[in-house]
Amino acid sequence: MVQSPIDINTSATAKDANLPSLQFSYSSFPISIVDNGHTIQVNTNTYAAANTVSYKDKKYQLKQFHFHAMSEHTINGEHSPMELHLVHAADDGALLVVGLMIKEGTANNMIDLVWSNIPDTENKEEQRTIAINVKDVLPAALGYYNYIGSLTTPPCAMGLNWFVMKEPLFLSAAQIAAFRQLYSHNYRPVQPLNNRTVHEKP
Template sequence: MTLHRILHRVSTWILPQSIVGILVATVSPALAGDAPPHWTYGGAANPSHWGELSTDYSLCEQGRDQSPINIQTPIAGSPQPLALSYGSTPLTIVNSGHSIQVNYAPGNKVKLGGEDYELLQFHFHTPSEHALDGNNAPMELHLVHSNAQGELAVVGVMIEVGDENPTIDTLWENIPPSGQTQTINGVMVNVSDLLPRNQSYYSYSGSLTTPPCSENVQWNILTETVEISEEQVEAFMGLYPVNARPLQPLNGRMVESHRR
């Protein structure tokens, strides 16, 4: 094992095991030889090669429970609601080089199966990563949560073109340069303003859709969509024309539908 390789392994082990740690690590100024391998959506490091870029990314190639998936023929699950309770957060916005992300202040939770998951951050993909009956939406919003054990749950929302959304305007107006994070004094946002009224959802067990593609991520995709304007979609695509991982095989997994 080369020194470079050892240094990289050590840096990987000491990263916090949360999604915030993983995402922040990709935007921190890298010490020479210390950065996680660079991955992209196009070019030589595109999603079909993620698993070859690092042994830390091997699940991207060898995992059996990967995300995103095409949601088709779900089975009926319990009608339990997603107990979402999100307040406002001071706007801390990250241009990670992979997406636009908003980091959330502590204390905002979703209850899943009787257990609390705290909202860490939300971010966007274009086009949508998940598909419904083979159809993609123009964009997809991911709300990333963690429980006390560090297990992850993501709430996904399909974004269609329609009416302008004022919260999206606030976000897009405050995007920092690539690789940077900024907190905007005096500006608050509430992710509830980006959610549909009806919170019926599909659930399945999957993975992170970015390296290292870690599994045992509890996915909850809302069945109702939200709208943002065509200009707002185009503004995002001006920075990130495509930042979606292709669909992954279901491998016998069940998708449950939870209606309310």
């Protein structure tokens, strides 16, 4: 079983500065947003092709992003207050998920736009005119932890390529509190590593 999330023990990672880079190519798009009863999720829909990440010459489209509180991954046993998941899929169905640990700091403008557009009704996806650019939540440095895992919600399909970015995303205490008022316990506990290696691009 190769499940996610996991605890990332930074003293046990395989560090290699020559690991391939993640090459993000994001552009702004009008959001479609849903409170699906498990999380707040933004779907790219027809704008997926204009929001991609390339890894090892393979291109993955950003399909959606969503949030967890607390974080699902832990670093050396420690949760962050929240975690953002950017879910990408290639044409052949291969999945690549980028996880951003969310820590308390200064407010993020893109997240303000998302929070202020959360629908009042659950399970009703609403199209908004407001446009965001997901590059506004990416860290400046793109070092990562990489391992093979699974979706963290049923059916927990395996074989996903997981990238947990080393640099966190900072949100204000008020932004974190606003999400946790809706969902304060929508994280899956960490799963056994089971012989997997976590690769680290410093």
